[in-house]
Amino acid sequence: MEEEKINFDYLRLVCWNLPVFVLTVNSEGKIYLVNDSLIKVLGYREEELVNQSVDLVFTEGGLVKEVFAKGILENYITIYLNKKGEKIPVVLNARLIKNNGVLGILFVAREIEELKQICQVYFPQVAKLVSLGELTASVAHELNNPLQVILGNIQLLVSELPRGEDSYVEAKEIEEAAQRCRRIVSNLLEFSRQKEYGFVSAEINKVIDQAIDLALHKMEISGIEIVRNYEKNLPSVPLSLAQIQEVFINILLNAVQAMPQGGRITISTSFMERSIPGRDSLGMKNENIQICFEDTGIGIEKKNLNRIFEPFFTTREKGTGLGLSVSYEIIRRHQGTIFAESEGLGKGAKFVIQLPVETRKKNG
Ligand SMILES: Nc1ncnc2c1ncn2[C@@H]1O[C@H](COP(=O)(O)OP(=O)(O)OP(=O)(O)O)[C@@H](O)[C@H]1O
Ligand SMILES: [Mg+2]
Structure with missing residues (x-):
């Protein structure tokens, strides 16, 4: 076997009985290989799927394009459609198939219902x-x-x-x-994620400006100065606008509330490229836009830094403690990260958001 070339039939056999949904597409987005688990749940025959557009199964049009652009998709929640038109919620992971150029994409999915049952037991x-x-x-x-x-x-x-x-x-x-x-x-x-997300490609600096406009009145009456350190010509980012606006406004209002005597909010944007360990060989780069909101307010105690994103954690008399936990969930659904830094009480606070950019500049 050592020297035996791994051919398509062998690969098909390996994939066939895997207890996950395996689907690959070729460079044109046409289905190339599907395994038994997926065929069973979809209710098609294999030949009804192979060579068809992946839109037969995927309910989200842009997924293939997104993976070709980004090179990777991690634990993405989406919906597969079976032959009867029934919806199957799945957690999807995808990687490019590469060999002197991109040959296609490998999609591996697990049914959410199944993961839920595992959770219930364990x-x-x-x-x-x-x-x-x-x-x-x-x-x-x-x-x-x-x-x-x-x-x-x-x-x-x-x-x-x-x-x-x-x-x-x-x-x-x-x-x-x-x-x-x-x-x-x-x-x-x-x-509880009952709201609709609709992603559009957006210029982050403009989106921040809009959020500032919405919170401007509150900032002005509190005597707060706004400093904008925006990097120019940033690549656009896929955003669900209403939700991202809500995040920015939550952070701005928190800053206002942390500066009852007035102060300064400095907002900076920048482009960040980080290699993902172990994935360099696949030519995957993690390109992010970083947005920082820094204020000169009351600051956050070290012991609270990890707690402020918990639902209902608040130190404010009239707070509900939902602003940051909602923001955390929204950023997570953008496959980004959010965290806070503060040197302690009286030393101001900084909120950092990193959002993955839409397109990769270089492929590998
Ligand atoms: N810029 C900031 N400076 C100091 N503390 C902050 C700042 N932003 C958030 N916090 C801390 O984090 C806590 C949680 O913030 P979060 O926005 O989730 O809730 P909240 O502002 O208390 O209530 P609300 O639900 O009305 O937003 C705040 O109560 C406060 O202790
Ligand atoms: Mg708040």
Whole structure:
């Protein structure tokens, strides 16, 4: 066997019985090889899949293009479609197949349902969290409608009451409390991933400027100066705009709240290229845009640095402790990272976000 050339039939045999879904596409995005596990779950015959466009199985149009561009896809949650049109949620990993140039892509997927069952057996507490997430999502959803009614009516009432009267002040307080409830509900929905993500290619500096505009009033009345250190000509990044705006605004508002006496927020953007250990041979580079928000506020105690991204962790009297945990989830769904640095109380805080860029400059 040592000298035997590994031919296609041999490779097919190896893949055939693997307990994961294996699919490869050629350089044109046509299906080249599928294994038995995948064929069974999709309900097609092998010959109905081979040479067909991968769109037959993938529900997300741009995936093949994305992997050709980025060279890699890691633990990406997406949906496969079977012959009956039923949706199969999967966790997908992909690598380029290379041999003097790119021959295609290897996609390996596992069914989420199966992973969930494994979790339930081995990590019952994780399973509990998953169902807690589902419960949270449905409760948040249910609360949303009556909350809209409360808000709508109280706003009407506020507009009709004469300003300055006690009843006006009381109604205004109800309105503010209802607004806060709406924010919490919306954050909970975000947290349990009930919101739609739609990725578009965007220029990060512009997106930050828009977020600053939205928070400008709050920053101005708090006497906060904004310094922009943007790197020019940054490559565009695939972003789900509404969600990323929310992250930036959460961070800006946190900074404002950390500087009650005024201060400075410095926002810098830069391009970063890091090699991924062990993947250099595959020609994979990890290209990121890095965004830093640095403030001169109250700072964060060392012991809290890891806790601030936990849901409901707050040190603010009126905080809900959801801003950063939601932001963390949003950045994770962009396959990026977010972390905080602070030298301690009184020494300001820095929030760093790294987002993978859309295109690789060089292929290997
Ligand atoms: N720029 C900052 N400077 C100092 N502490 C910060 C800063 N940003 C966040 N923190 C700390 O992290 C905690 C969590 O922040 P997070 O945004 O998640 O919640 P919050 O601001 O308390 O409430 P909300 O849900 O209204 O955003 C804050 O309570 C605060 O202790
Ligand atoms: Mg906050």
